[in-house]
Amino acid sequence: MNSTSTESAIAEWTVILGDSGVIAADAADFGASTTGTSRSIPAVLCPENQEQVAAILKVAQRWQVAVYPVSTGNNWGYGSANPVENDCVILDLSRLDRISDFDPELGVVTVGPGVTQGALREFLDRHEGNYLVPVTGAGPTCSILGNALERGYGITPITDHFAAVTKIEAILPDGTLYRTPLSELGGAEVDGLFKWGLGPYLDGLFSQGNFGVVVNMTIALAPAPDTVTAFFFSTKDDARLEALVPTVRAVLRTLGGSVVAINLLNSQRMLSMMTPFPEGKAIDGVLPAHEVESLANTHGVPAWSGVGAIYASKEVAGAARRTLRRLLGPVTDRLVFINRRKVAVARNISRVLPGRLAARVKGMADTLSGALEIMHGTPNDVALALAYWRSGDLPGAGQPKNPARDGCGLIWFAPLVPIRGQDVRRYIDMIERICPRYGVNPLITLTTVNDRCFDSTVPLLFDRRDADSTARANDCYRALLDAGQKEGFLPYRLNIDAMGILNTGGSAFSRLASQLKAAVDPNYILAPGRYVPRIKRSEVL
Incomplete structure (x- = not known):
């Protein structure tokens, strides 16, 4: 790409x-990123419809100028709105x-890339849609479509x-x-009701890929229980962790219809939610x-905490x-059940308690309320x-949090870990061994993505x-990647600086992915380097 081509493309755009x-x-x-990464970005294009998106890509092809699509750009901890390569x-x-094609009877809805978790919640409330939004901890301003394409997950049904x-x-x-074959053949409605469609499943190419710009996505919503x-x-x-892990698996297998996910x-990690970081007590940034x-004794924080939800009659x-x-009784010290009514009672009690105790009880109630709202799909x-x-x-107060804009430093390491006690212990040891070497506190969450595997x-x-x-x-992220590769704990998604892990040279995956990419995008103008390795044309043929 040269500056003259970019200037000519910008003029047409x-x-x-x-x-x-x-x-x-x-x-x-757009350049701010919690990872500290900086990219050269020639311009930002803001289309209002899919016809403009198509026109933009045609111009990009003509001038061979790379473009990098983002839904809302709030991909915090993975690169935010920054592209994988410079000059995109x-x-x-x-x-x-x-938001279109909402069917309140069958529970499907079609969303564009700019539809956020908060916007979908407001839409369903206005249209008496008694369904759960597929929420994440990233907040109301994040894209439903973007998270799904990155294979994000949550603790509400449907978790994946x-x-x-x-x-x-x-x-x-x-x-x-x-469009998929069923839609092309006139079956747009049934196409939105059945994931696999007809013929080869090509929709998967657009998940963690760079084969097209997704402008509409139909999703199935979980009904509110x-x-x-x-x-x-x-x-x-801490020594009971090896017994706790298989018990979590047993819970999911026994109660799979009503308990869909559990966090450990x-x-x-618990202290990070309860107290400001005690900078004065840290050595080289590490407690x-x-x-x-x-701190754990002061705040009553145990070695391991778990949370889940029952969705049922x-x-x-x-x-x-x-x-x-x-x-859970034999492997835990405490098990409590909380709903909205109990949180409301705690808030009322806090009003009659003395100062410091009242603040502590109200703070606990507010935290529980926030967690419950997420479990309710809000x-x-x-x-x-x-x-x-x-x-x-x-x-x-009243301003949305935006870690990239607000100067936060955050990189997510998100590896997959088998739900086996010995594997989890081996994984915990790896994290606790590596993170402190780089001034990083080992805050660990293990979330079940099914009854076989955690994502941490x-x-x-x-x-x-x-x-x-x-x-x-x-450097810590790279050390974790290297160690995880040796130990078998590899991430389910990558940040923009880690895409090179997939460039495995002559692997069948690299060849096939690159052949498909070359077929639909021979000039590599769309999100170059994103998940699909950039391989020389001679290596593809």
Whole structure:
């Protein structure tokens, strides 16, 4: 790509989008990233419909200028809105925010890339849609479509967000519209009701790929159950982890219809939600073991905490509570059940308590309320406060949190771990061995993605204002990747600086992916380097 080609393409895009649809080079909002990564961004394009997207790609092909699509750009911890490679023009799809084809009887809805978790919740509330939004901890401003394409997950049914996708429409790199065979043959409605369609399943190419710009996605929504009851459990003894892990598996297999996911959190991860980071007690940015133990004792934090939810009728929920007591009782010290009514009672009690105790009870009630709302399919930014634990300035009351804009340092390491006690212990040892070497506190969450496998999210938190701290955090990520590859703990998604892990040279995956890419995008103008390795043409043929 050269500057003359880019300038010529921008001139044509300005005709298509108007002056307001083309944002100047290196726009600050788009270049900010919690990972500390910086990319050269010639311009940002803001189309309002899929016809403009198609026109943009045709211009990109003509001038061979690379474009990088983002849904809302809030891919915090993985690169935010930054492209994998330098000099890509950002294709900001946030204005494609239409919600359509909602079927309240069958529970399917079609969303554009700009539809956020919060927007879908508001839409369903307005249209009496008694369904759960597929929420994540990333907050109300994040894209439903973007998260599904990255194979994000949550703890509400349906936990696997790409599994909920039934139909995709995309603009291919040459500007043509891709639709599945059932839709092309006139069966658009049934196409949105059946994930696999007809013939080869090509929709999967658009998940963690760079084969087209997805402009519409139909998803199946989980119906809101009669009751949602959160359950919290804990063990003070770290040595019981090996017994707790298979019990979690047993819970999911026994109660799979009503308990869909469980989180396990270590003491440091819990402390990050309960107390400001004690900078004065840290050594090289890391809390020593005795300080962690002291803080845990002060705040009553156990070695391991767990959380899940029961989605069921009142009758089934009662039976599920009894089963949970039977299964979890022998391997935990505490098991409690919480619903909205109990949180309201705690808030009322806090009003009559003396000062400090009242604040503590109200804070606990507020945290529980935020967690419960997420379990009810209502997004909020309670979990997003984690990004601010080591750096960043919390926005004022009523302002949405935006870790990239607010200066937070965050890189997610998100490997898959078998639900076996010995494997989890081996994994925990790896994290606790490597993270402190790089000034990173080992905050660990293990979330079940099914009854066989955890995804573990480890936030590498650092001070983004400090170049050395930023470099060490990125070195920590690479060290975790290397160790995880040797130990068998590999991530389910990658940040923009880690895509090279897939460039395995002569592997069958690399060859096939590159052959498919070359067939639909021979000039590599769409999101170059994103998940599909860039291989020389001679190696593809």
